[in-house]
Amino acid sequence: MKKITPIAVLLLIIIGSFGMTNKVEASHSWGSYHWARTANPFTLQLGDNLSSTWKPYLSTASVDWTQSAVLDTTIVAGLGGKSCKATSGRVEVCNKKYGRNGWLGLAQIWISDSHITKGVVKVNDTYFNTNKYNNPNEKLHVVCQEVGHTFGLDHQSEDGSSQNTCMDYFSNTGTNANNTTSTHPNQHDYDQLVTIYSHFDSFDTSFFSVNKSNNRVEVDLDNPSAWGRAVREDAEGRASLYERDLGRGGKIFTFVTWAE
Numbered sequence: 003m004k005k006i007t008p009i010a011v012l013l014l015i016i017i018g019s020f021g022m023t024n025k026v027e028a029s030h031s032w033g034s035y036h037w038a039r040t041a042n043p044f045t046l047q048l049g050d051n052l053s054s055t056w057k058p059y060l061s062t063a064s065v066d067w068t069q070s071a072v073l074d075t076t077i078v079a080g081l082g083g084k085s086c087k088a089t090s091g092r093v094e095v096c097n098k099k100y101g102r103n104g105w106l107g108l109a110q111i112w113i114s115d116s117h118i119t120k121g122v123v124k125v126n127d128t129y130f131n132t133n134k135y136n137n138p139n140e141k142l143h144v145v146c147q148e149v150g151h152t153f154g155l156d157h158q159s160e161d162g163s164s165q166n167t168c169m170d171y172f173s174n175t176g177t178n179a180n181n182t183t184s185t186h187p188n189q190h191d192y193d194q195l196v197t198i199y200s201h202f203d204s205f206d207t208s209f210f211s212v213n214k215s216n217n218r219v220e221v222d223l224d225n226p227s228a229w230g231r232a233v234r235e236d237a238e239g240r241a242s243l244y245e246r247d248l249g250r251g252g253k254i255f256t257f258v259t260w261a262e
Contacts (some may be wrong), residue, residue, distance in 0.1 A: 030156040030169065030194055035255070037153070038117040038203035042072045046208050047092035048149065051080030056097045056125065056141070063146040063168075066186050072199040073153065086122055088112060091210035093121040093152045095145075100126040100224050106135065107144040107259040109151035110223060115251045119207045121152035124224070129261045139174035142185040144259055151257045154198050155191060160242065167191055173262065229256045 037046065048064055050057065064075045081087075082094035088110070106129050111121045125144055129135050146168035147157075158165045164172040164183045169191055172184040223229070230246030233255075244256040 030158050030190075033154075034116045035111065035113055035118055035154045036116070036198050037208040039199075039206050039208050040202055040204065042199055042202075043070070043074050044072070044199075044206075044208050045074045045076055046153070047078045047210050048075050049080035049082055049089065049092055049094040050077050051082040051086060051094055051096040053097055056145070059138075059142045059145040060095055060149075062142060062186075063149050066146060067149060067153070069187075070192050070195045072195050075149075082122070086124055088120040088122045089210065090120045091208060093123060093149070095123040095149070097125045097127055097130075099128045099131070100124065101128050103128075103224070103226065104260055105226070105258050106130070106261040107148050109148040109257045111152055111255050113251075113253040113255065114207075117203070117207050118152070118154065122223070123148040123152060126261075134175050135261070137174065137179045139179060139182055139185050143168050143172070143174050146186060147259065148257070150187065150191065153195060155194060157242075158190065165190075175262070223254070223256070226258075230254070 037044065048060065050060060052060055060077060064077050068074045078092070080094055080096070081089045081092075082096050084098075086094055086096035086098070088094060103126070105126060107123070107125045109121065109123050112119045123145070125141070125148070130141060135141075150169055155169055157169055157171060158167050159170045162171050162173065164170060164181070165188070166183045167188040167190065168184055168186055170184050172178070172181075174181055174184060226244075228246070229244035231244065233243040233245050235242065242258050242260070244258070246254040246256070248254065
């Protein structure tokens with residue numbers, strides 16, 4: 003047997019430690035997609051189309067994400083209407099009984115080349131009105147995560163474990179209903195946002211103006227059949243990311259949090 007020298011052992015420890023660190027702190031950006039802006043921090047408007055029971059969760063998520071060094075969020079009156087239509091330059095946040103279609107919450111972003119031009123967050127009261135999901139921690143987890151997706155963030159983990167961030171797949175239901183470890187962003191989320199928004203653009207897509215064209219796609223984006231092709235599956239074998247090609251560099255991406 004070949005003898006392993008102390009130097010070789012040290013090298014194995016260093017390599018192993020690097021591998022573990024890389025796994026835990028891996029990039030979780032959503033492709034290269036980002037809001038175009040000319041300076042940091044930039045301000046992104048969150049349109050409040052929510053019922054009174056959901057407003058506190060959006061407020062908490064907005065405060066949490068505004069702790070980022072590169073972006074601020076501000077809550078404004080919603081323009082999404084009953085159908086939660088997307089509005090250029092901002093993110094519309096909505097709740098409704100969307101039916102037993104399998105999804106608990108979703109985030110959708112409209113892309114022009116690599117730039118986000120508008121976004122939508124939806125939470126499904128059909129499930130959140132049931133005993134299983136009707137608890138504050140699960141509601142905050144989903145709202146915080148879906149809003150985070152509209153910045154260009156991906157999940158930190160999809161294996162169901164808690165990474166102490168709302169950007170994981172931990173479920174705050176059942177015996178975990180009182181667990182608050184996955185209800186807010188963590189430092190890695192803030193660090194990832196700094197990486198995503200480390201460069202500047204020559205124009206701004208995060209500025210809402212009534213003179214902007216909304217370029218709306220009149221399809222039922224609540225329906226999974228309208229989301230396009232499945233891009234990635236989660237640990238349960240269900241697609242969690244979809245892509246719909248609009249042509250001419252335009253796309254709609256849909257991130258899904260499934261009900262169990």
